[in-house]
Amino acid sequence: MRGTLGFRSLKPYATIDGSAGYKGRSPMRMGEFFQLWDEIHDVPLLPSADEIRWKLTNDGQFSVALAYDMFFMATENCPYSELLWRSRAPSRVRFFTWITLKNQCLTADNLAKRNWPHDDLCPLYQRQDEDCHHLFVGCDYMVAVWRIIRRWCSASFAIPADEENTLSDWWLATRRRFRTSYRTDFDSAFMLICWLIWKELNARVFQHVSKSPEQLAEDIKQEIAIWRVAGIFFQFHE
Known part of the structure; x- marks a missing residue:
């Protein structure tokens, strides 16, 4: 030594x-x-x-199997993980949806926890503090976009703001109201809407440009058409 x-x-x-x-x-x-x-x-x-001893076993012996099991000691039961990762949405959209459903995307409340510069007010409506639940459930801008898309696809379902649920609970409950053949398309549409809402928020913060709910809804429709060509949508509204 x-x-x-x-x-x-x-x-x-x-x-x-x-x-x-x-x-x-x-x-x-x-x-x-x-x-x-x-x-x-x-x-x-x-x-x-x-001698080298491994602290996680009584005899101090290391094994690959025990190390593998260690990674799952703190796992939690996630009711939507299989639906999410098996959806046809692009990988980056699925990953974004994952962190959104976990309330981990970088909204103002999570930026504050990291002591990063931020504005507490939601950039989309400037009336309430921003967090994941507000942005994707309660924000008036988000509500307006959902209502436009709902009318466009001629479907009858509750949008996130209509029910006092978390975003994940709303998604799981709402998809069950569709016929089985439509559920995968609904999953992709849900993820796409959240993704483009997030991109709109970032455009306002970093590029200082904004779109009305009607303009963003048109972007969503155009993206759905592109995703349909890519084989992501099969049953969704033309």
Whole structure:
């Protein structure tokens, strides 16, 4: 241990102000050295050979199987994970939907937790503080967009703001009201609407441009047409 620290190889010299220094060692390296010294100088050294022990087992033996199991010790039951990851939506849209349903996308409340610059008010309507639930459920702008799309596809279903539920609970409950053959298309439409709402928010924040709910709804319709050509939609409104 003493040899690896290299303490004996440090050669003192006098600095300009008369204080002691060590050749070949920057102040940062010296600080790291003495920090390490403080942490290990009380560690008892035994004459026996060193051995590596794994703290997660009683016998200290490591195994790949136990390490693999460790990754799932804190897993939670997620009722929508299979629906989400098996949907036909593009990967980046599915991933965004995942963090949105987990309330982890970078809305104002999550930016505040990181001490990042932000504006508390929702950029879409400037009346309420922004968080995931407000943005994708309660925001008047989001409500207007959903109503336009609902009229356009001639469907009768409750939009997120109509029910006092989380976004994930609303999605799971609403998709069950559609015929089985339409549910996958509804999943993709739901993810697309959330994705383009998020892009609209970012356009307002970073590019200082904005669209009305009607304009964004037109963008959604055009994107649905593109996704239909790509084989993502099969039953959705022409």
